Amino acid sequence: MTVPPPPPQPPTVGMPGSDPEPVAEWWRKDGPRIPAPVHPEPPVHTPVPVSAGGPATPASMEETAAAFWAPVGRILAEQVPAMAAQIGQQVTQLMTETEAQRSAREQVAYEARIAAERAERDALFAAAGESDAQRAERHRVEDVLTTGHRRDDLVGMVDLLASRINEAPEERAARLETERELDKQRRRAREDAELAAAGETPEQRTKRHRQQRLADKREAATKARRQRRRAARTASPSDRVLRFRRWCVLTAISAVGGYATGLVQITTPGGPMVGALLALFGWGLDTHLRDRGRLRVSEVRGARPLVLLVLVRIPVASGLAVACGLAPLLAATGHQLHIY
Structure with a gap:
């Protein structure tokens, strides 16, 4: 707490019946007393009696080290597997x-x-x-x-x-x-x-x-x-002619197979429209099996692939033969082969 300094004159100066000269002198010398600062009393320490067992025994070095490294071990146990998995x-x-x-x-x-x-x-x-x-x-x-x-x-x-x-x-x-x-x-x-x-x-x-x-x-x-x-498709015209001939031969063989199995005879009474529908259905199946038409008929090589190609193309060839009116020709060819 800060105490303001005393005024240079007493508060009775100028009042009626006061003597200003002697009073001013003793006021400056023996002015009001400033109270001394009050200090708080120090706390009283109350001694606590020691138990009968004597002073506590200090922890050993092993216990201190274990207490110190316990958090480190817990952190390593959590982080090391994740780090090992990430590195692996x-x-x-x-x-x-x-x-x-x-x-x-x-x-x-x-x-x-x-x-x-x-x-x-x-x-x-x-x-x-x-x-x-x-x-x-x-x-x-x-x-x-x-x-x-x-x-x-x-x-x-x-x-x-x-x-x-x-x-x-x-x-x-x-x-x-x-x-x-x-x-x-x-x-x-x-x-x-x-x-x-x-x-x-x-x-x-x-x-x-x-x-x-x-x-x-x-x-x-x-x-x-x-x-x-x-x-292969950008080859010369002579190669294109050879591929067309190969296609015709393979289609003819499939048509003969269709006549031998009786598919041509069954489809002939229906007329050209039924033959065209059969050819369209067979063409869709044949195109799907040939990688959606990316593999041409003339590009098939090998005995087994050729046999499978001829068998798959029997509906196409039979439908084309019926639609084009070639069923009598196949019948005459089969009759001649039967005679020979």
Whole structure:
């Protein structure tokens, strides 16, 4: 508590009947007494008697060490299995994934990091008062300055046109195939990250990758087979004539088989319309079995595939024979063969 200083004169100065001169002197010398500060009394310590057993025995070094390392052991017991599983998953992934898969995974991780950094910058600039138009322009400049990004202005369009004009057909096909492969690997890397976040185990991921590799092998084999067929279709006219002749011979053999089994005789009373319907039904079945028409009749090779082809095409050939009115010709041919 702060006490204000005493006034230079007593409060009775100027009052009637007071003597100012002697009073002023003793007031300055023997003015009012300032009370001394009051200090709180110190607390009284009450001694506590020691029990009859004597002072407490200090803990041993082993107990102290055990009490110190108990939290550390609990933390290690919780973290070590997770760390070991994560390290094992990374080692398994590095041992099993291909170079393309590794590149795609690293690319996805890089894109995720760049997106996180951009989001952080957007938050900082938004707090500073950046507008939507300014943000869009800043993003465009960042994309142009990014290494490996194609410019979206006039210069980038001219460069793209120049590269496309000077590109050979083989180079274009190789580039498109490379882009499709990279896109597929990136999709799979994103799928791995999403499934890992959803709780997929390393065994499930390994099984899924094995199924994907088998599907890729089947797709590559189908693509190679279709390329060979496409190359065969661009052959010379003489090869086309040979293929037509082969088709005619195989169809005739199937028609004879249909006459031998009685399918032609059963369909003939119905007329050309019934024969056309039978040919249409047989053509749909035949096309479906020949990889939806990608495998031509003249491209079938081997004894067993040819026999199966002739048997499958019996409805087609029988329907064509009835629709075209060739049933009597087949009957005459069969009669001549029976005579001989």
